[in-house]
Amino acid sequence: MFDLKTRSARKVYTDVLKGELPRLWFAQVPNFIVGFHNRGVFSDVRVENVQREVEEWEEEQKPQLKKLAALLRTLIAFGRGQPSGRFELVFEGGDSALELRVVGGVASCCISD
Known part of the structure; x- marks a missing residue:
């Protein structure tokens, strides 16, 4: 490759x-x-x-890669905890924290079955 x-x-x-x-x-x-x-x-x-x-x-980059690995573990665990497996990841910018949200209402999936 x-x-x-x-x-x-x-x-x-x-x-x-x-x-x-x-x-x-x-x-x-x-x-x-x-x-x-x-x-x-x-x-x-x-x-x-x-x-x-x-x-x-x-x-x-080890310190940053460790943070990335921890973030990915968090995202995977949160997603597995959702009945549909779907959620939103929101970042407003600046000093705000990442926010994990359950997808609310009727939202069509961006990926086909």
């Missing part, structure tokens, strides 16, 4: 990889291909195994 990106030749490679590391970690994609072009003509295509960089990113 690999992730493929294209960028203008004016972009610096490390900036491209740095911005993609969270997504590469989430998808567990170890191979990264980036092609740099000048007006549509590719002259620099780099194929790299970025497993080490992804692991380093994970190590640096």
Whole structure:
């Protein structure tokens, strides 16, 4: 598996990889291909195994990833506690907390049976 990106030749490679590391970690994609072009003509295509960089990113992000894991556990537990399994997650912004709400009234599901 690999992730493929294209960028203008004016972009610096490390900036491209740095911005993609969270997504590469989430998808567990170890191979990264980036092609740099000048007006549509590719002259620099780099194929790299970025497993080490992804692991380093994970190590640096451990506190935030632990919070994400705790949030996901909370969401799963709340959803399993609902008869329909459906709920809303609301965030007003700023310093407000996330709010979990039972879906009220008649609301059609966004996913077909």
